[in-house]
Amino acid sequence: MTEHHMFIVYLIFAVILRYSECYSIEKYSLLMPNVRPNTPEIYLCTPIKVDSSKNYYIVAFEPNATMATAHHMLLYGCSKPGSSKPVWNCGEMANDMTTDTEDTASPCSEGSEIIYAWARDAPKLVLPDGVGFKVGGDSSIQYLVLQVHYAHIDHFKDGSTDDSGVFLHYTLRPLNKLAGVLLLGTGGNIPPKSTEYMETSCAIEEKKTIYPFAYRVHTHTLGRVVSGYLVKQNSEWIELGKRDPMKPQMFYPIHINVTATLGDVVAARCTMHNDRETWTYVGSTNNDEMCNFYLMYYVESKEPLHKKYCFTSGPPKYYWHKTDLLNIPDREASTL
Structure with a gap:
């Protein structure tokens, strides 16, 4: 093998090695x-x-x-x-x-x-x-x-x-498909011996198209159902995901492949059942509660949303029905 051929072989090997490093x-x-x-x-x-x-x-x-x-x-x-x-x-x-x-x-x-x-x-x-x-x-x-x-x-x-x-x-x-997470959650409190809805919603305010592909729910011990929706500008509610939060809290595939754009709304509800004799408040300990819906998505050839969190004050101050949202799926949002 000539010196020229050896150089070509070495160059090809170096390119392959660099390619494999980048793609491994x-x-x-x-x-x-x-x-x-x-x-x-x-x-x-x-x-x-x-x-x-x-x-x-x-x-x-x-x-x-x-x-x-x-x-x-x-x-x-x-x-x-x-x-x-x-x-x-x-x-x-x-x-x-x-x-x-x-x-x-x-x-x-x-x-x-x-x-x-x-x-x-x-x-x-x-x-x-x-x-x-x-x-x-x-x-x-x-x-x-x-x-x-x-x-x-x-x-x-x-x-x-x-x-x-x-x-x-x-x-x-x-x-070129960059992932992001939008975390929806609430504050609020749950009266004793009651079932309470903890709800949140936020409009997408950026000129980007997002592609949701996974979701995750999280509560502590009082959560019964957590559901998340995309609300289109014609007030159509599209279920992104719904789970029993007492099951493994992994990221699950989105229920329907759909895109969200400027002006659409993401919304989530946690149905909480408090059988305690005392009030339960949102907090970080296991005796407190949390209401979270994680929406994982990607954007194409752009940066993910600048908005990372969508939180409301929760009950008794914030409910879906106190906002401009229409066609609220009350029964479907709280049943599996």
């Missing part, structure tokens, strides 16, 4: 660094800095957790993390659960968005082909912050530690 799927472990929670209902966060010299595209999430240890996990994308510590208390009620000597802060100090959520032994989530969460590089997500809620600490009284977290599957191959 790699795995990164984002886990709690063997923490030992010492307070019930504590939320702990740990961050990673994403390489800002490259764009990474997360295409799958593989949980490393069990509901016996972790109540739930959230993965935040941040412009800046809430703390420079390797681990910090990041619960909504952190000030009530810790002493003044502990470092308490939110998961993100700037640019907060949720890109993944897990609870109740949900399995691995694989995004549709060609869809990924863009992080690092020129994206707005420069840090990933793992948050784990430890409702109980009995497992750790013998000195055991925890490495709950998620394995991130990613590629360097540029993707």
